[in-house]
Amino acid sequence: MTGPDSAAQPSPRKTPQRKTRPRTAKKTATAVRDQESTPAVSVFEGLGRAPVPLRVVARLGYYPPRHNAGSEWMAHNLLRALVARGHTVEVWLSRYSADREPYEVDGVRIVPYAARLDYGAAAWRADVMVSHHENVPSAGALARGMGRPFVVICHNTAPVIFRNIGRGSTALAVYNSLHMQAEAEAFFCEYTTALRPAASIVVRPPVVAADYATAPGDRVTLVNLNADKGGEVFWQLAERMPHVKFLGVRGAYGQQIERRGGLPNVEVIDQVPGDRMRDEVYARTRVLLTPSAHESWGRVAAEAMASGIPVVAAPTPGLSECLAEAGIFADRADLDAWQSTVERLLDPAVWAEASERALARSKGLDPAADLAAWCEAVEALHRRG
Structure with missing residues (x-):
C-alpha cells in the first residue's frame, strides 16, 4: 500500500513546522477557487x-x-x-x-x-x-x-x-x-x-475541472454502492469508524448494497446527475473511496481531484493510470489498510498534502x-x- 503516511508527524519542539499547516490549507483552497473561476464552456x-x-x-x-x-x-x-x-x-x-x-x-x-x-x-x-x-x-x-x-x-x-x-x-x-x-x-x-x-x-x-471544483466537505464518500464498486468495503469501514461521517451515493447500475436500518454515521442518497455532482456530492466530500474490483479509468476520481479531494483507491490499471502520483492505493481485500489510510487523512496536514497532489493531477488531466x-x-x- 502507498499513501500519505510518508508525511511524518511534526515534532512538538519544531513549532515552525506547525505554522506551515494553515498556509498549506490556504494554498489548496486558493487553487480550488482558481479552478472554479475558469468558465466550463x-x-x-x-x-x-x-x-x-x-x-x-x-x-x-x-x-x-x-x-x-x-x-x-x-x-x-x-x-x-x-x-x-x-x-x-x-x-x-x-x-x-x-x-x-x-x-x-x-x-x-x-x-x-x-x-x-x-x-x-x-x-x-x-x-x-x-x-x-x-x-x-x-x-x-x-x-x-x-x-x-x-x-x-x-x-x-x-x-x-x-x-x-x-x-x-x-x-x-x-x-x-x-x-x-x-x-x-x-x-x-x-x-x-x-x-x-x-x-x-x-x-x-x-473532465472539465470547473464543472466540479468546489470547497470539499466533511464526508468519506463512495459513488455507486454496488459490489464491484466496493459497497461492502464502504459499509464495513463505516461500521469500524463510527466517529467519521460517510456518504453513499446510489449508482446508475448494479444491485446497490445497503444495510437495513443503516448506520447513524452514514447517509445514503439517490444517484445524482453529472451537473449536480459538484454541489450535492463533492461539496460534501472530504475523502473519496474507489475500492473497485474493475475500473478502466475511474471518472469519479478525476472529478473529485478537481476539488483537491484525496482519493483512496484499489490499484486497478485504470485507477492507477487516472490517479498516477496523486493516488493513495490499498488492496481491496485489506480492510485494515483502508481504515488506517482514512484515519491518517483525518489529520489536516496529511490531508492538505494529499489534496495538493490531487489538484496537481487534476490540472495534468486538462x-x-x-x-x-x-x-x-x-x-x-x-x-x-
Missing part, C-alpha cells in the same frame, strides 16, 4: 469550428440525465465537443427510459427508444456513426453495410467490442486509457491482426488537447471515407 469554445460540418449519429443504450455513469458522461462530452466544432449530433437510444420525446443536452439531440422514430433513416443520412458497449456489433454492421465511417468508444476489454470495431480506413477505435489500448493490441495480436482497425486514438474521459485530437480524428475519418 471555454474548453469547448477553444476547439474552433470545423471547415465542413458533419452529421454524426450515435447509437447508445443509455444517456444522461436519466443514466449517470462514467461511460455515458464520457460519450456525452466527446459528442458535445463535436457540437462545439459545428457538427450536428444525434444520439439514438436502444433501451427504454421514461422519456417519450427527443430532448437536448448541451446541443446534443437525444432520441429516446420510446419515441419510435426511424433510426435506420437517421443512419442513412449520417456522415459518421458512433457507438459503444453492447450496440457496437449491430451499429457496426449497419455502418459497414451503408458505407459509413464508424467510431467505437472502448470503455472496457470485452472481446465482442474489439471484434466489431471494423477494418480499413473508415474505422476508428477510441480507447479511454493507455492500458485499454494495450489490452486491445494484445487481443489483436493473440487472435488476428486482421481485425485491428486502421486508426486508433487514446482519449482520456474528459481535457483540451484530448478533445481537440478526438475532433480531428473524427473529421479525418470522414475525409478518408
Whole structure:
C-alpha cells in the first residue's frame, strides 16, 4: 500500500513546522477557487469550428440525465465537443427510459427508444456513426453495410467490442486509457491482426475541472454502492469508524448494497446527475473511496481531484493510470489498510498534502488537447471515407 503516511508527524519542539499547516490549507483552497473561476464552456469554445460540418449519429443504450455513469458522461462530452466544432449530433437510444420525446443536452439531440422514430433513416443520412458497449456489433454492421465511417468508444476489454470495431480506413477505435489500448493490441495480436482497425486514438474521459471544483466537505464518500464498486468495503469501514461521517451515493447500475436500518454515521442518497455532482456530492466530500474490483479509468476520481479531494483507491490499471502520483492505493481485500489510510487523512496536514497532489493531477488531466485530437480524428475519418 502507498499513501500519505510518508508525511511524518511534526515534532512538538519544531513549532515552525506547525505554522506551515494553515498556509498549506490556504494554498489548496486558493487553487480550488482558481479552478472554479475558469468558465466550463471555454474548453469547448477553444476547439474552433470545423471547415465542413458533419452529421454524426450515435447509437447508445443509455444517456444522461436519466443514466449517470462514467461511460455515458464520457460519450456525452466527446459528442458535445463535436457540437462545439459545428457538427450536428444525434444520439439514438436502444433501451427504454421514461422519456417519450427527443430532448437536448448541451446541443446534443437525444432520441429516446420510446419515441419510435426511424433510426435506420437517421443512419442513412449520417456522415459518421458512433457507438459503444453492447450496440457496437449491430451499429457496426449497419455502418459497414451503408458505407459509413464508424467510431467505437472502448470503455472496457470485452472481446465482442474489439471484434466489431471494423477494418480499413473508415474505422476508428477510441480507447479511454493507455492500458485499454494495450489490452486491445494484445487481443489483436493473440487472435488476428486482421481485425485491428486502421486508426486508433487514446482519449482520456474528459473532465472539465470547473464543472466540479468546489470547497470539499466533511464526508468519506463512495459513488455507486454496488459490489464491484466496493459497497461492502464502504459499509464495513463505516461500521469500524463510527466517529467519521460517510456518504453513499446510489449508482446508475448494479444491485446497490445497503444495510437495513443503516448506520447513524452514514447517509445514503439517490444517484445524482453529472451537473449536480459538484454541489450535492463533492461539496460534501472530504475523502473519496474507489475500492473497485474493475475500473478502466475511474471518472469519479478525476472529478473529485478537481476539488483537491484525496482519493483512496484499489490499484486497478485504470485507477492507477487516472490517479498516477496523486493516488493513495490499498488492496481491496485489506480492510485494515483502508481504515488506517482514512484515519491518517483525518489529520489536516496529511490531508492538505494529499489534496495538493490531487489538484496537481487534476490540472495534468486538462481535457483540451484530448478533445481537440478526438475532433480531428473524427473529421479525418470522414475525409478518408
